[in-house]
Amino acid sequence: MAVIYDRVALIGLGLIASSMAHAMKKWGLAGSIAGYAKTEATREAALELGFCDEVFATAGDAVKNADLVILAVPVGVMGAVAAEIRPHLKPGATVTDVGSVKQAVVEAVGPHVPDGVDFVPGHPLAGTEHSGPRSGFATLFQNRFTLLTPGDARPEAVARLRALWEGMGALVEEMEADHHDLVLAVTSHTPHLIAYTMVGVADHLRRVTESEVIKYSAAGFRDFTRIAASDPTMWRDVFLTNKEATLDILGRFTEELFALQRAIRMGDGDELFNYFTRTRAIRRGIIEAGQDTAAPDFGRTKADGP
Ligand SMILES: NC(=O)c1ccc[n+]([C@@H]2O[C@H](COP(=O)([O-])OP(=O)(O)OC[C@H]3O[C@@H](n4cnc5c(N)ncnc54)[C@H](O)[C@@H]3O)[C@@H](O)[C@H]2O)c1
Numbered sequence: 001m002a003v004i005y006d007r008v009a010l011i012g013l014g015l016i017a018s019s020m021a022h023a024m025k026k027w028g029l030a031g032s033i034a035g036y037a038k039t040e041a042t043r044e045a046a047l048e049l050g051f052c053d054e055v056f057a058t059a060g061d062a063v064k065n066a067d068l069v070i071l072a073v074p075v076g077v078m079g080a081v082a083a084e085i086r087p088h089l090k091p092g093a094t095v096t097d098v099g100s101v102k103q104a105v106v107e108a109v110g111p112h113v114p115d116g117v118d119f120v121p122g123h124p125l126a127g128t129e130h131s132g133p134r135s136g137f138a139t140l141f142q143n144r145f146t147l148l149t150p151g152d153a154r155p156e157a158v159a160r161l162r163a164l165w166e167g168m169g170a171l172v173e174e175m176e177a178d179h180h181d182l183v184l185a186v187t188s189h190t191p192h193l194i195a196y197t198m199v200g201v202a203d204h205l206r207r208v209t210e211s212e213v214i215k216y217s218a219a220g221f222r223d224f225t226r227i228a229a230s231d232p233t234m235w236r237d238v239f240l241t242n243k244e245a246t247l248d249i250l251g252r253f254t255e256e257l258f259a260l261q262r263a264i265r266m267g268d269g270d271e272l273f274n275y276f277t278r279t280r281a282i283r284r285g286i287i288e289a290g291q292d293t294a295a296p297d298f299g300r301t302k303a304d305g306p
């Protein structure tokens with residue numbers, strides 16, 4: 001594949017940044033990759049694993065001469081990092097981010113982006129419960145959506161960033177930042193909060209059941225524990241910055257939960273059966289519409305082989 005940006009700078013070298021770097025290298029999408037991380041251990045890991053060509057001890061030095069700057073730090077520090085790199089940005093460069101929340105990032109980063117530099121916020125809908133420079137892998141974004149919320153960025157800058165994501169195997173869509181935050185509150189943020197809570201409940205109970213909760217946990221609960229092992233800093237920032245949408249969805253969730261709680265207490269089997277039938281149809285609808293992008297064969301055609 002052709003080089004899309006001659007020089008890319010990654011600010012923060014954790015799961016998402018290292019995965020992007022591995023992908024850019026694998027598919028030849030960047031001429032060179034510069035990286036900035038706070039700790040020397042992370043910078044050394046990036047060189048040792050070979051996903052950065054150069055590393056810098058300040059964000060300002062890393063972005064000099066970069067055609068694309070990718071902010072891959074927790075949402076709560078995006079604004080501070082943007083302020084730090086501002087004087088060092090190359091005219092004509094594009095700044096993007098990978099934060100899980102978009103409106104707060106637009107508000108925090110936007111004012112620090114100088115004239116002549118495009119800001120195209122982004123969010124790959126792909127991740128794992130792991131973090132740090134050693135957790136990344138090139139295929140993380142394959143057949144997964146990346147959402148861009150370009151606002152008033154120049155169309156050429158948006159098209160180029162789209163080409164980069166597509167080069168890494170992602171399916172790219174554009175939307176407004178506030179709409180993104182509402183959708184993600186439903187599909188990602190509130191489910192994470194529920195997983196954190198459920199594992200917390202089990203942990204409290206463990207003291208009563210002497211480890212049996214963990215020992216005998218079935219598949220559903222194990223999935224919750226994987227999600228609840230996600231990075232505490234990242235998720236603290238998500239909830240602090242996507243407050244309104246998450247509270248809205250949590251309110252709706254609580255209402256539904258109370259309705260099911262009542263059905264259980266009243267022995268209302270029809271209510272439970274009908275509810276579960278509706279939710280099963282939703283899952284089956286996703287699969288039938290071919291929209292299960294996490295499925296291993298999503299997007300494959302017969303030409304792709306077995
Ligand atoms: N993990 C996921 O599943 C996932 C998926 C999509 C998007 N995101 C978003 O991507 C971003 C990065 O997440 P990640 O999973 O790669 O996290 P990570 O913890 O693996 O990496 C974050 C990096 O940012 C660095 N950092 C933290 N504070 C900093 C500061 N003040 N200045 C400079 N560097 C700082 C950390 O040292 C670390 O290297 C977050 O905004 C997150 O919301 C995460």
Ligand SMILES: O=C(O)C(=O)C[C@]1(C(=O)O)C=C[C@@H](O)C=C1
Pocket residue numbers: 099100124125126127128129187188189227
């Ligand atoms: O698979 C996981 O570990 C994830 O939760 C990844 C996940 C999500 O799908 O909710 C988490 C946060 C992101 O912003 C994007 C992706």
